[in-house]
Amino acid sequence: MSEHPAPARLDEFGRIARFFAPLAGPGALGLRDDIALIDGPAGTQYVLKTDAIVEGIHFFPTDPPRQIAQKLLRVNLSDLAAKGAEPVFYLLTTALTDACGEAWLAEFSAGLAEDQRRFGLVLLGGDSVRADGATTLSATVIGQVATGRAILRAGARPGDILYMAGTLGDAALGLKVLEGALTGLEATHRDHLVSRYRLPQPRLDVGRGLVGHASAAMDISDGLVADLGHLCAASSVAAIVETPRLPLSDAARAAFAADPGLLPTILTGGDDYEILFAAPEPARPALAKMPVTEIGRIEAGHGVTIVNGDGKPLELTRGGYTHF
Amino acid sequence: MSEHPAPARLDEFGRIARFFAPLAGPGALGLRDDIALIDGPAGTQYVLKTDAIVEGIHFFPTDPPRQIAQKLLRVNLSDLAAKGAEPVFYLLTTALTDACGEAWLAEFSAGLAEDQRRFGLVLLGGDSVRADGATTLSATVIGQVATGRAILRAGARPGDILYMAGTLGDAALGLKVLEGALTGLEATHRDHLVSRYRLPQPRLDVGRGLVGHASAAMDISDGLVADLGHLCAASSVAAIVETPRLPLSDAARAAFAADPGLLPTILTGGDDYEILFAAPEPARPALAKMPVTEIGRIEAGHGVTIVNGDGKPLELTRGGYTHF
Numbered sequence: 001m002s003e004h005p006a007p008a009r010l011d012e013f014g015r016i017a018r019f020f021a022p023l024a025g026p027g028a029l030g031l032r033d034d035i036a037l038i039d040g041p042a043g044t045q046y047v048l049k050t051d052a053i054v055e056g057i058h059f060f061p062t063d064p065p066r067q068i069a070q071k072l073l074r075v076n077l078s079d080l081a082a083k084g085a086e087p088v089f090y091l092l093t094t095a096l097t098d099a100c101g102e103a104w105l106a107e108f109s110a111g112l113a114e115d116q117r118r119f120g121l122v123l124l125g126g127d128s129v130r131a132d133g134a135t136t137l138s139a140t141v142i143g144q145v146a147t148g149r150a151i152l153r154a155g156a157r158p159g160d161i162l163y164m165a166g167t168l169g170d171a172a173l174g175l176k177v178l179e180g181a182l183t184g185l186e187a188t189h190r191d192h193l194v195s196r197y198r199l200p201q202p203r204l205d206v207g208r209g210l211v212g213h214a215s216a217a218m219d220i221s222d223g224l225v226a227d228l229g230h231l232c233a234a235s236s237v238a239a240i241v242e243t244p245r246l247p248l249s250d251a252a253r254a255a256f257a258a259d260p261g262l263l264p265t266i267l268t269g270g271d272d273y274e275i276l277f278a279a280p281e282p283a284r285p286a287l288a289k290m291p292v293t294e295i296g297r298i299e300a301g302h303g304v305t306i307v308n309g310d311g312k313p314l315e316l317t318r319g320g321y322t323h324f
Numbered sequence: 325m326s327e328h329p330a331p332a333r334l335d336e337f338g339r340i341a342r343f344f345a346p347l348a349g350p351g352a353l354g355l356r357d358d359i360a361l362i363d364g365p366a367g368t369q370y371v372l373k374t375d376a377i378v379e380g381i382h383f384f385p386t387d388p389p390r391q392i393a394q395k396l397l398r399v400n401l402s403d404l405a406a407k408g409a410e411p412v413f414y415l416l417t418t419a420l421t422d423a424c425g426e427a428w429l430a431e432f433s434a435g436l437a438e439d440q441r442r443f444g445l446v447l448l449g450g451d452s453v454r455a456d457g458a459t460t461l462s463a464t465v466i467g468q469v470a471t472g473r474a475i476l477r478a479g480a481r482p483g484d485i486l487y488m489a490g491t492l493g494d495a496a497l498g499l500k501v502l503e504g505a506l507t508g509l510e511a512t513h514r515d516h517l518v519s520r521y522r523l524p525q526p527r528l529d530v531g532r533g534l535v536g537h538a539s540a541a542m543d544i545s546d547g548l549v550a551d552l553g554h555l556c557a558a559s560s561v562a563a564i565v566e567t568p569r570l571p572l573s574d575a576a577r578a579a580f581a582a583d584p585g586l587l588p589t590i591l592t593g594g595d596d597y598e599i600l601f602a603a604p605e606p607a608r609p610a611l612a613k614m615p616v617t618e619i620g621r622i623e624a625g626h627g628v629t630i631v632n633g634d635g636k637p638l639e640l641t642r643g644g645y646t647h648f
Binding site for chain 2: 015019023036053088108124
């Protein structure tokens, strides 16, 4: 036990750096990539990812069990997608409260079955224990890539172009809708935003297409600003994002038009599960055919700068969602 | 820390069979082996195991964090040992209450570091979330075996001899000591039993030696009777255990001499983490050199029979520890 009074509490990343990074083996990529890589059968590597979701934090107790199961798989599959990996297997640990009876389990396992078929992976094993507080669900998802082809966080280089797949901010705005805000939006827009919050769509097709083109990639789960910060730190580069380039859904565009004060929500809100990536200039023609958008550039230096239409940097008071 | 299962509910094995076995892929071995097997680099397979431990069920809130960390790794390593696998990697998911601050984490990670060195594995990654009830810890441990050499549960054949490594019942008796029973035992015996309860010793050396000899193996975590039942079910055979052959530590022998009514505790108590295995007659000379004991035999049929010194079958009212 420490003799020294604890200073400010470490956040999740500080805890990982201090307590867990010293335990990491070579395949762990310094615990800075959200995935690990180990050798697989001839010419392949396995990509491993473990993510947990907790009742009351990552899902509502009243959410349909089918949707909870799919959220659990998909937050993990989203990381595999960003690496260009094909999902193959998963292991599952359930810590269930007594409220999760057999009807709950039947729906939960039906949700797993649906997503297994949809994304092409199978269950390998797991464990089930009792939870006396919140139901907590954890999955280890395993994908496969050709050796050396996984797209890591650490490969971005000055001069690369910065891209993202899909649209930004929908999930964070969807959460606001669920919390009773954005009442002025039309119903279809509100529904779109909520559905984006409720169930991530792992961009496996996009990830597959990025292999051989992208220099670095990750999924946006904790907000663009925070996650881009991690990509920059892992790659030892700086990034500049131009807000007029950010891809917004019609719903997010309508919300932003009605209240420009939502920009920080869009820039820092979590749960979009889109792919953020960098690619060198020569990849531009190939990427032009894909559902991705240029949002800025990579430069020498460190840190993330957000600039508006006239090139002025924005100040953000909140760097994204952290767990501690 | 006893369990009070509601009678009408499916137990853990019923839940697995109904809801999860239909989701399992080929490497999952029907979810009947506690481990999964997937292809690894040339000529090898990975053995994967996920086990979770929960505060108040599998460990006491007051247990030293170092010991909790080691228990978490070792309950998983014990399964790898029984398969004859070499530990290589692990992933870790922590759901921690606010009581687990930085001093707790420092001790916890020191325990992981010690056991990483002791057992030769490294951390690959993981996730950390907040727990609002009990701290819940889950690990996915990955070992490696030569292809086709893992010792499964399903290989026992009529005529095989039944063995176990180490001694039986110490952990369950140790829990009784912690609960205030067995006060007549001498202090060294009480300490021995408690230490056996507190921290499993995965029998990796024994498991290594069993490869090529044993026809089926598993670790004894839920009690001899229950686990032998699983081995028999997976192998479609019956087993007969002769109680006079059961290997008891000096401490367990002293406890049993003072109170023969402890026999059911010894036969059905959990947490020993010794290896139970079957091997054909020709393996006998090789196994005679190992720290293992013949405890009975495998026959055609199904189910587990426990016989005493004069060959009479015993009736047991409790089939071991179940989680639900």
